[in-house]
Amino acid sequence: MKPTEKNLTGKHLIGGKYCGSGRRKFRAVNPAAGEPLEPAFCEAGAAEVNRALELADKAFEVLQTVPVKAIAALLERIADRLEADADRIIARAHSETALPPERLRSELARTAGQSRAFAALARDGSWAQARIDHALPARKPLPKPDIRALFMGVGPVAVFGAGNFPLAISAAGTDTVAAFAARCPVVVKGHPAHPGTCELVARVIAGSAAWAGLPAGMFSLVQSSGHEAGLGLVRHPLTAAVAFTGSLRGGRALFDAAAARPEPIPVYAEMGSVNPVFILPGAAAARAEELAEGFVRSLNAGVGQYCTNPGMVLAVAGTSFDRFLAAVCAKASRVPPAFMLHAGIQAAYDRGTARLSSIRGVKPAGSSGTGAPRGAGPKTAACKIFTADAGLIRRRPELSEEVFGPAAVIYRCKNTAQMLELARGMPGSLTATIHGFERELLAHGGLVRVLQRKAGRILFNGFPTGLEPCASLHHGGPYPAATHSFFTSVGTAAIYRYVRPVCFQGFADAALPEELRENNPRRVRRLVDGALDTF
Numbered sequence: 001m002k003p004t005e006k007n008l009t010g011k012h013l014i015g016g017k018y019c020g021s022g023r024r025k026f027r028a029v030n031p032a033a034g035e036p037l038e039p040a041f042c043e044a045g046a047a048e049v050n051r052a053l054e055l056a057d058k059a060f061e062v063l064q065t066v067p068v069k070a071i072a073a074l075l076e077r078i079a080d081r082l083e084a085d086a087d088r089i090i091a092r093a094h095s096e097t098a099l100p101p102e103r104l105r106s107e108l109a110r111t112a113g114q115s116r117a118f119a120a121l122a123r124d125g126s127w128a129q130a131r132i133d134h135a136l137p138a139r140k141p142l143p144k145p146d147i148r149a150l151f152m153g154v155g156p157v158a159v160f161g162a163g164n165f166p167l168a169i170s171a172a173g174t175d176t177v178a179a180f181a182a183r184c185p186v187v188v189k190g191h192p193a194h195p196g197t198c199e200l201v202a203r204v205i206a207g208s209a210a211w212a213g214l215p216a217g218m219f220s221l222v223q224s225s226g227h228e229a230g231l232g233l234v235r236h237p238l239t240a241a242v243a244f245t246g247s248l249r250g251g252r253a254l255f256d257a258a259a260a261r262p263e264p265i266p267v268y269a270e271m272g273s274v275n276p277v278f279i280l281p282g283a284a285a286a287r288a289e290e291l292a293e294g295f296v297r298s299l300n301a302g303v304g305q306y307c308t309n310p311g312m313v314l315a316v317a318g319t320s321f322d323r324f325l326a327a328v329c330a331k332a333s334r335v336p337p338a339f340m341l342h343a344g345i346q347a348a349y350d351r352g353t354a355r356l357s358s359i360r361g362v363k364p365a366g367s368s369g370t371g372a373p374r375g376a377g378p379k380t381a382a383c384k385i386f387t388a389d390a391g392l393i394r395r396r397p398e399l400s401e402e403v404f405g406p407a408a409v410i411y412r413c414k415n416t417a418q419m420l421e422l423a424r425g426m427p428g429s430l431t432a433t434i435h436g437f438e439r440e441l442l443a444h445g446g447l448v449r450v451l452q453r454k455a456g457r458i459l460f461n462g463f464p465t466g467l468e469p470c471a472s473l474h475h476g477g478p479y480p481a482a483t484h485s486f487f488t489s490v491g492t493a494a495i496y497r498y499v500r501p502v503c504f505q506g507f508a509d510a511a512l513p514e515e516l517r518e519n520n521p522r523r524v525r526r527l528v529d530g531a532l533d534t535f
Contacts (some may be wrong), residue, residue, distance in 0.1 A: 016216030055217030056156035056185035061313030075119035157241030280436030292327030298463035352403030428478025461498025
């Protein structure tokens, strides 16, 4: 069923109740038709932000004492209800983003799957890393006190939905379910490009919290098309942490606002990333066509609107390079232009590709064929391939800035030594990729070691688009890829964004959190007097 104004309110959902009025409203726009969608959505102001955070702060106190089975049940219920309402949610998301329904169905499955993964994580409890050092009252010259510590939730979390993942990194995305698993309430600022999708998903979360008997204030959704509400969330004294996925400019603005508070708080922002690909000579000689096929597929996944999109390729000049570039251009010419998520992203992509074209020494090499989707009204994005000599990167550092969309520059290197030299000067990225034979990888250990300092995830003989949310995944990287390279925005380790260590000294056993009590009632893995518990 396609959502209409009859089943969307256009209001905020704060503490389980819809609210919102006034003249200031905005609408989502169908990217494929360029037409506004009903209903109009209320703009949040200071009153809505304050109400949501006051309720969240009260809910935080309650969440610290609820049984862990209630937290796990909430997360499993969210997954179940997302799947039950999949048709309605996907229909609205398709109309707001132009993403294909099959892509959205896959994304919804990922969203439900990660909610269940965090339910299992909460139930297991070992993520809290409980540590116990028993007292030694007879120790000389001073007695040793009883000291115990674990990770605990930080407080209300402000989550900013991502434009390119309306489900998996949005109202019920990783940040929200990770915060819930850590017993933290969440206030989501819905993305203005898909507010209807956000409302439908928020309804699922609020209903699930009520079903689980948890405080309604643990989740709120505020809608806004501008910066006022977002900055209000970051600056509010009750906000304890912020999660953001988007542009470098947007993430840095939130980071700076949080740092300027009387009491600064962490902003976990995932931002710009060029995701370089290094092709070693053996791979280029043996697999030029295969590499071109994989690269063009990765570059155009989701119309290039993935944060792991490979925007830079480096390979050694010669006949193998020429074959690879020709194959890339041939395959790119068969990629039809497509709609981007919204007009703002399209405009930024047009500016970015125009900037590349204007740099002396950067030459257009290939692009999508002509034509646009049937019935197209607005502009579409074409895949664009550029080429340049690698030495230009040192002279024009703006070439290392992300162009968000299906565009890439393929650089001719003099040799692998120049590859290594350029890698040393690159900014941080979410990913870096190396293609080669195993013997080449071993022979270029210096490149691997440099990339360990430059990227959060290093791939060998693969392509960076596509993520497997799991305990081992790290989706983050050195600045400007993220504001803190230690933390991931995808996978179960994301829970560590929303916790801090709390140490208890000399406490009565009954007053301790369950994970630290002597009889270990939850049977969690703990470090006791320097050794892991055995059961």
